[in-house]
Amino acid sequence: MSGSLWLKVPGGNTLPAIPRPRRTATAAADPMDELVERFDAFIAAAVHPDEIAAILESDGMNDEYIRLTYGRHDSFTLAEELYTRVPRSFPEPRSTPDPWKVSLTACLLRGVVFALPGLAYLLGAPCWKGRRTGSACPPGRSPCSPAP
Secondary structure: OOOOOOOOOOOOOOOOOOOOOOOOOOOOOOOOHHHHHOHHHHHHHHHOOOHHHHHHOOOOHHHHHHHHHHHHOHHHHHHHHHHHHHOOOOOOOOOOOOOOOOOOOHHHHHHHHHHHHHHHHHHHHHHOOOOOOOOOOOOOOOOOOOOO
């Protein structure tokens, strides 16, 4: 995974938004609670703490920032704590259409597309005959004779 998760905005705008100033009156007492709330879906779906560490690092959090803000040694210790704090909840798999159920028109169209090269051979066969000899070789040549 490379790049930040927050830069992908529907509509094509990939510029990050200007951060809003935080209000100190409503700020969480523990910055870990804010981090858990922010990455809740990603942390809950993680299978290993290293996935959470990769998400933290892709969001631009380096070890110095984590040490100053959250009081943990590095991103891996922070990821392990987040992994133990948030319960696992795996998303349901997406339902995919059955590849064996294809409509009749799709089958017929596929058959026509696969038959087109053979049709080209049938239409081009009269052009391959030689003009005087009736064979595909130029006049005066046979398939077994050596080239001059």
